Amino acid sequence: MFYKRLLALAISLAMQTAHASEDNDYIIEPLAKPSSQSVHLTLDPNKDTFSGISRIELSVLEATHYIEINGLDYAIELAKLIGNTECDLSNTMLKTGKVRLHCDQQLQPGKYTLTINFDAPYNQQSVGLYKTIDQGKAYLFTQFEMSDARRAFPVFDEPQYKIPFQLTITAPNAQKVYANTPLIKAQKNKTNTTHFFDVTPPIPSYLVAMAVGPFEEKAITGMPIPGKVITPQGKLALADYAIDNMPKVLKVLEDYFGIPYVYKKLDSVAVPEFPFGAMENSGLVTYREDILLVDPNNATSRQKQTNVSVIAHELAHQWYGNLVTMKWWNDLWLNEAFASWMAAKVTQQLNPEFNSHLDLPQNYVMALDAQLSTKPIRKPIKTEADIMDGLGLAYSKGSAVLSMIENWIGADAFQKGMRAYMKKYAFKNAEAADLWRELSLASNKDVASVLSSFVEQSSFPLISVTKSGKMLTLSQQRFANAGVEAPKQLWNVPVTIKYGKGDKVASTQMLLNKESQRVQLDFEPQWIYPDKGALGYYRWMLEERQFNTLLKHAKSALSDRERLALLSAADALLDAGKINAGQLMAALEQFASDQHPRVASNAIRLLRAQKSTFKTKQNEEFWPGFIRRSIQPAIAQYGLTSKPQEIPAISSLRAIVIALQGFDGKDQSIITTAQQQTALYLTDSTKVDPYLAGTFLKLAAYHGDVDLLKAYQNAFETTKEPQTRTHLLAALSYFGSKTLQSKVLDYALTDKVTPSDLRIIFSGQGYTESRKKHFRTWIYENYPALSKKMPPFMLPTLPSYTGNGCEIHDLKTTQAFFKEKVSAVPGYQRSLEKVSESVHTCIALKRRELESVNKFLARF
Template sequence: MFLKSLLTVSVALAVSSAHANEYVIEKLAKPSSQQVELTLDPAKDNFSGHTEIALEVLKATNYIELNGIDYAVSMAKILGAENCDLSAEMLKTGKVKFACEEKIQPGKYTLKVDFTAPYNRQSVGLYKTLDQGTPYLFTQFEMSDARRAFPVFDEPSYKIPFQLTITAPTSQKVYANTPVLKTKVDGDMTTHFFDKTPPIPSYLVAMAVGPFEELEIKGMPIPGRVLTPQGKIHLADYAKENMPRVLKALEDYFGIPYVYKKLDSVAVPEFPFGAMENAGLVTYREDILLVDLATATRSKKERNVSIIAHELAHQWYGNLVTMKWWNDLWLNEAFASWMAAKITAQINPEFESHLDLPQNHVMALDARLSTKPIRKPIKTEADIMDGLGLAYSKGSAVLSMVENWIGEEAFQQGIRAYLKKFSYKNAEAADLWQALGEASNKDVASVLKSFIEQSSFPLIKVTQDGKKINISQSRFVNAGVDAPAQLWNVPVAIKYGAGDKVKTASVLLNKETQQLTLDFEPEWIYPDQGAMGYYRWVLNDAQFNALLENAADKLTVRERLALLSAVDSLLDAGVISAAHLMQTLEAFVSDAHPLVANTALGYLASQKRVFEDDSNRDLWPKFIRNSIAPAAKQYGLTAKAGEDAAVSQLRAQVIARLGFDGHDQKVIDTAKAQAALYLNNPENVDPYLASTYLNLAAYHGDAKLLEKYKQTFKTTKDPQVRTKMLAAMGYFGKPELQNAVLEYSLTDNVTASDMRTLLGGLGYGKEREALFIEWIYNNYDAITKNLPPFFVPNLPFFTTASCDAKSLEKTKTFFNDKITEVPGYARSLSKLEESINDCIALKNRELNSVNSFLKR
């Protein structure tokens, strides 16, 4: 699975504690295979089904447990040496208790159940959506939503063959994980008999029903198609080209052929995540899978390749070998993210995807005391979703660090051995650690456990005495925070140089302090060679200044990007002042690589979000304009033929900052004109600037423009255009228009998955943020019904203004009363309170420093 936007005890204890809770199926029976028959009509609101599960009763019992939510049981019986009609009690824990008046003795049985259920309308389970007024059916079963579609042992350790039979109107096309064996037409209904799957967990079962269009994919060892809603198949060519390339690269890496009988890829108009790795029937948000090459940016193309690689990597890691329990979901997703980065860089080096450093996106979150380790005990879906985005990025960064430490060849050997040993089975993190350790003859387990089973990360301090350097570690914490001491086993790589000489020294730092003797006395030191470490570092002022003087010539682009992130984090830690940070960032705005300049501008803009208040509000526009001036002068505000995509991306940042933060009227006028051109024909506008122009035009737009945005949103068949219009509507600036957009978000035109995209711009600006927050309070019930259930616990983050203690208290008062109905709120409020308090402390500590800098 890929999140969009998207675990700390020993293995044995984590699993046993998870299986000792009321949300887990009691171990009374074990399935060996399951047949599911469904009658599905997208035009209706409900469906019916029948299932037969071959199972073994493990001990004498009056009942067995399965999972279930929302369906109603009309018949249930167990057949074997003894037969029994069963009653069904649906529990609040997501389980169903099927009970018999007599004891069911141990042995092999068949459980038969007839049931009915509504189609879900919140993007989970077996759900219905409308596209251009036409109904379609899709599934999203991860984490625990197969239980909404049919009775099932809905836990990853129950890995069995499934066989689906689906009856649907003859006018509809029907797809599942496997090829169709035969069809049977009966009047206006057709029954589709699908082949049996290999053993898979229930969360990988999938189906789709609707009047789809198909595009055959050639060049793969198995059949495959891209499937789209009507009128969109012309946008599938780019995915069609990439599927065979990605699949071959993965087969070559793993040394195991793709094991499923087909590979269909479905473009889904309503989808809560980025994509889902269902065996043989992979689903994607349509704006990821479908690409209009006439208007596609490099980042859109990279996203297409990367997410395809992520989902196909899962076909081996996750599908062929599956976690035993959800406490290792982090590893599924971390591995797929790591693999996707490797494959994308291999087959499309022009994307420069090696310059995306996942650790930079999450280390600020990981440093907080309220953040849990990414491998942790799991009971509920809220536990799974808590920190899942962190798991993707931290996990993949740590895997990269370990691969860099033990070597690519040893890492690949370990992965291959692991996959062969556990094919069609379940495994856990320790099994992979062992395979990597055996392949490399290094203590991989100690390194991985120290990063995965602890939250936060080390702060590496490097001091120099001639050729000798001392390397010490401590837990990274924000200034003023008292945190328990921790130690890690850290592969540290020190890059150093003098004159034209540049070398690297490596050490496994497994205690508080270690010493290294270098080959020569360095003039400068960079404590993260290759930017592969999941740690922060600090140097004294003289060392840091020497590093800055040599950064442009001696550090790679990737290392300079990591340097910016590291320096930004030192402000949080209280090591440097805000003025010192901003001065450093300004120096990198003129970097030779536009991505470095772009990143520096982004960090500068983030300081405005933290420190802007009445004492300096009038100073920021001029500061932003002055900061952007070098990049604007060097690259211009309009595209040049043949320029690098990184330049185009930088220009979008420049124009956004000039328009939103710099209040540049010329840029605003240009945005209005360009938005009008885009609404007429998206190909008329620079694709790198389209979103920025649309957002700026909306912010300064009127009611007529809002109606044009709505109309384009409703009628376009281009998913990219649709997403851009949806996001831009969130930026309308006038209160009456913002209210109109908020009301529109609760209509049937905006799906559960759409709503999160729309929310993105609604909190921009202090007054707009206040209006948005009040709207959430006043419309809480309607909003929670319109969001995917797993997203609801995030609502407190939308009702709290940045760095605002009063806003935090109001949020806590409102949501504390609702923790019983949404337990995930407790976790969100804890995280939110720490975040706001850290922000307030930072602002109190550094506001004078910022104001002095702005008044230079």
């Protein structure tokens, strides 16, 4: 979603044109502009509705009979405008999320106060101001991003309207109340307390937040401002890990930006029902409780890393996103990309033992990005479905591209540009091009031309490298799956080439901005690796002889990160039709015994993934043996039980091996162990290896009976430990028989499972073709109830649950079912396009490569 920019003047004009083209019925007509807002809400978690009064100081910008604000779900009792003219306003709530307020007499330009009295229900889909029950107690939370503040109160709910907010909340005396700012005073009567909160600095409406309930809290020390961790009852003992990490993360960020944290407090709330990982509300950050609350004595390294990384992500937003805010949602990708990029940097600095540098975000999304149906990460935005479409791609592609840029211009120049940008636009709105301008000035390089080529285009380049002595020729074309006619594209690509011969290793950097360019090396290399540090957002291809030579030298010449990227690149070459499946599987086997467990893990995962695509009735007997052989080196090297002081990567690899032995290898001894360990876990979860607990619970569930299902449900409903709850929820999705699967799916529609938890309880429903088929049928039969329960932003993803795979019949059924619903849920059309392309790509790959796979399997 970057603005294309080659020259400053051209960029300015392009930005104006782009923004104008995005005007649509979902955007408030610019007839009025707010300057500040106060909101007084009367909230009681034990009721189902609430009421409020909203006062907005605004300027009417031109003579008009109406103005527009945003609104969903609430009912207006009174709307009055006082200023040059006093008018009782009538209101019309539009389907586009706007409210039109009409005055019979013409309003003249000038300053006014808009007062609206309203009533509303608490939301039941984990958005807006919503109510949730935890351990029998009611709580209220908010989630306003992307466009759900309008569900809680009348507001100009667009990021460009960045204004001070003042919240006043009246709640029963027994309830604790929190907001973005410190409490100024409280007035108490016999039943209720009115809490007056300080005025916020200018913030967009999506960052306003509040929480009401019988919470517990614990202060965070060591920060320059006050802060606390806030939890539902009975969970405060799990807050210490986050309390220890918060000041460290904040200090690193303050040092990086060169600007102190600007808000008056920093509270963190553990939320039992939450549709995302976390939300960066200024001064009151909310987190899924299983992320914020960690027992360090019984947590995996990945769980600890997630805690640090997500805290770093949300606190990075306090500068990038909160202090400086996008003008419109087309730059949301940059908010999230920068926070993800910064979180990786902070996590690696504070906790190098997590090996977070081995998390390569590009590897998770490039297959999606290559599809013709995928939009650029900077694209026009009209509806919330447009915002959510490809948001995960925006996080990962965006952060990977930023890493590539930092590597190209240098870390010092990148930081210098970022600091200048923050100081220039503090408390204001800005656009992507404003950042590119500062990065270009700091580095004296044309940053904008590189960034625009990656964010305003979908997909990425495939760079072919050929060698002639010391001379390399690099050619680029759009990466596309085999057989796909993709449009021609050109990128400006920073490429860093690593090469070596004997003990000599060198590198060279170039900007590939033509279809083909040449570069001369210092010596004729024996091997070439076209992406030093695995920091490029591109795929690469060598001549077959050179590729085989690189494979031979990979374990000694390439870093762990580079070997991980090599595996992913090889897998991509199969999709592109540049190698066959047998060649890929042979290459992957070499790395299943890699000296680094993370590399071995990825090799094994990629080998297992081939089964999902290529398993048929004719070859199914070969797969269990092949899977067992592929994991044998890891078993021989690391064993099936943990050892004292082993590194976390080994423990994580063991979990993959045991899952494959149990599920794919059908190893009865593993299944029996899983059943025994599950019984122990249900008694005392701390006595089971945390790295294996999730795997054991899923295996036991798959082979379990109705009594085990009831035991899971009881433990899920009564546990106070968030990670245990998440493990059980995921395991519930694996119950194997059709009868038990139906019971689990019906359980998902009860109030025991929150709307935000649906994605977890759906996660294992596609394991085995028969279970996948039953899940599809259940979705069709229960669509009315399911569509009412799912969070609105999640609903457009539903076709991906029914149409995925390699079967044309399933695709056609999905298309027929959802076609008539596209007008009601605009996001369905985009999902159907993606599902269709994915299925046809899978079918073509299977048709093209099945013979190669069968020949490979027949060798054993």
